[in-house]
Amino acid sequence: MFGLMQEGQLTLDALLSHAARWHGGTEVVWNDNQGARHRTVYADCLGRAKQVSNALLAAGIRLGDRIGTLGWNSAQHFEAWYGTVAIGAVCHTLNPRLLPDQIGYLVRHAGNRVIFADSACLSILETILPACPMVEQVIFFDDETICLIDGSAVSVDGFSAWIGRHGADCDWGGFDERTAAGLCYTSGTTGNPKGVLYSHRSNYLHSLITCQADGLNLASTDTVLLLVPMYHANAWGLVYSAPMAGARLVLPGQRVDGATLYELIESEGVTFAAGVPTVWQGLLKYCRETGSRLTRLKRAVVAGSVCPETIVREFLEHDVEVLHAWGMTEASPLATLSSPDREVAAMPLDDRIRYSLKQGRTLPGVDLKLTDDHGRRLPHDGRTPGRLHVKGETIVGAYFGQEDIAILDGEGFFDTGDIATIDHRGYMQITDRAKDVIKSGGEWISSVDLETIALGHPKAELCAVIGVPHPKWDERPLLLMKLKGGAVATAEEILAYLDGKIAKWWMPDEVRFVDEIPLGATGKIDKKKLRDSHST
């Protein structure tokens, strides 16, 4: 027997329609890529997004077609996003910082017929379009630079002129909530990137789930700065959750240096902002050097990589609460947040900070488990590391174009590729990437923990720990260290420093001093390269 409630579909067009109808005068503010400030309101965003829909329909775009976007955070990007998903087309966000060859691969793999782009990305388009024959049209967000693209026959237009030829009446939604809405590729370190195809339902639920009090806790009284680029991991869901909450939205464009950010936060009264640690470090450095104080910001979400303790402590001096979050493109992306539970909230400051540095607790609708290499569940004791798996309607089920490859286990969990612990309170902490953990005598040694501790040595500038094959123990840790300029050290003094700080069996078998430690495209240590050159 079914219930007798109204039957609707959780489609994402409803979120902007809600904002326009009930928070229509609430501002959307943005800096363009030159840093000039502009402002509009949700009601007007809705009108332009409907013009985008009509323009796409006129261009022959239909349910399921993939539309590329290549640009930084702006109101036009926001409107193009909604105009696309609201008619059942798929918003495929492209990262302009990737190599042109990679972008070309993604455009072809996704089959983008239309691309919205910042004019700052013109040279990327000139490079890739000759090899992307499926692209029929490029719409530049910034009108003043309507231009022809050399070597390509695609139709080019400016956003305002293009949508200006269409009305703002358009029936949105009306399709199945399982319809695809977004396509976001992982920046895989091995092999080609894999596409995560979000549905309307998964993104709608992600918005409701992440906006809970123990989550982002967004209110209509907030002014949200979307510091994370819209092309990064589904914009952490904020393109949906900010209008859903009726929050004022601030989009920073390309320039996110400390001085620009500080001015933007203070002048626009930003109360909530979300970004990666390096961007926050730039802001805090600016505040430190200029003696500036953050007077408006209340909460800062830090995610994308591990949050250094200094960020938490420095933000606290400005009375800003840090919300450490963890997620991945495959999880829409947010899966856990380090908000305090009842007991942690009552702890002394240093303990609370210790908990806020963990990746945090899961929200309703996302389940976690730890397993060993054989899929057996491991305890949540805060000590036993295991492979972290996630399950829920906001978690990937299969990759785009690889639907026949099973990526879930028998219980329906997705293996994150991370090694983590979970304590009895439910706080999860990532200890390593699965491919980097050192498996010694059946136990796991965290390369990340060893690196963090070794980095505490006053002469160390950068550290990397990799596992090298061992006849008896399978693998043993090798510590590679780049010393600070002018410093000289012996392996013995480094090992003596580690003694007492780590378990005996974690002690590296060898310390090698190196001139350089190679970094990958995202600034993380390239351990694959290190293993290739140091494993013997």
Next chain:
Amino acid sequence: MFGLMQEGQLTLDALLSHAARWHGGTEVVWNDNQGARHRTVYADCLGRAKQVSNALLAAGIRLGDRIGTLGWNSAQHFEAWYGTVAIGAVCHTLNPRLLPDQIGYLVRHAGNRVIFADSACLSILETILPACPMVEQVIFFDDETICLIDGSAVSVDGFSAWIGRHGADCDWGGFDERTAAGLCYTSGTTGNPKGVLYSHRSNYLHSLITCQADGLNLASTDTVLLLVPMYHANAWGLVYSAPMAGARLVLPGQRVDGATLYELIESEGVTFAAGVPTVWQGLLKYCRETGSRLTRLKRAVVAGSVCPETIVREFLEHDVEVLHAWGMTEASPLATLSSPDREVAAMPLDDRIRYSLKQGRTLPGVDLKLTDDHGRRLPHDGRTPGRLHVKGETIVGAYFGQEDIAILDGEGFFDTGDIATIDHRGYMQITDRAKDVIKSGGEWISSVDLETIALGHPKAELCAVIGVPHPKWDERPLLLMKLKGGAVATAEEILAYLDGKIAKWWMPDEVRFVDEIPLGATGKIDKKKLRDSHST
């Protein structure tokens, strides 16, 4: 093209499973009907709820069967509720304060084969069971009073003994999220009560929607006092939303007098509580008379009827924030909340209080509209009253047993039967019941507003305004007034008092002084009876 995310069903068993898995040590505390305190934790609730499921399955209960509950708020009631819905049976909450004949009607209409009950309801059961042959089994929540029911052949058992014969392993969920989960009847003032049949999906979404920051904003740091009875309007959704948030849960049993409540709130550290105005008035009166201060409570949700301003001001003296909410059984039940938006939050205190007394703003997923009697939309100008309609997946689509009667308009909206205004900020304010509003010369006069203003006269104890037929204006207002003991007044002095406080055309054509103003079962003025005796 569908997205490629994991496919699950939004079934309500997941909410208690989530609480047990991630907040397993969090307490559920309850007073029994004698006022004695008991405590358990979510992990143990889950085990007992699974035993309930197994016991129901052993009794032949299957998907779609309706299970009655007749009792006050206790852990057993909570566990029986989850044990029922988690196997796809329907939890039908019965209000012990109804007349036995009404309860009997509901049991028969719903077809309850099993009833869970407090032993305090024994005499009700003895009265109704002879005429309810479909009832096979009664399970008393309080074990110490296992008893036979006179004049009935039903099987009787105590909760602990009954579930004790079954294990705590039970596969929950696994059915369609549109499956019916709850059945709650409206206490209609005319005709027989109508049943609202909630689905798993509608209740799950209601939990996510109402827990947003501008909604109930429940966190795992909260201790929630479920003051509203579980039989009242789907317990305002808190049976689902409290465990979803991982909040500590306090269930008060039958005794909710001021002294008992004060002790419960202070000793258990209640931070959040939800109840009707009369219960709050009892608590505040106790505080006033004993000079007691509420030191733990942070937020009080007031709903069920209009919130008097004195409640808001008195709570403020205790640093308790009042959240005025509006809803109805047909809306799961919460539809709007009077949380402050950006502009209201910045207003002076008196203005903020004025806004907090409105019924408030809608949350994402619930749409509102105002229309005239012909279904034409009216403006959101804060002045024009109209019939209030609601739409969304948490709103009723049809009544149970009356599936063939259409209750939605062409746009899919449900007519609430209330008259309201909506201002440009989206704040809705109920001005009348549609059947009580006075239609004079094509315009509407709010009987509620007139009563409130007339009640300001120092000699007035109780006022009622009804419309009486008029040859030219269709209806004109008649003011009925009960004077305070010993007071004497003339119609002229009452009308002179109203002059200048209301629009000229609102002025009652007549004032009648009466000895009594009849009240209905829920304490509201019985205007039907007044119209019957005063319309000529």
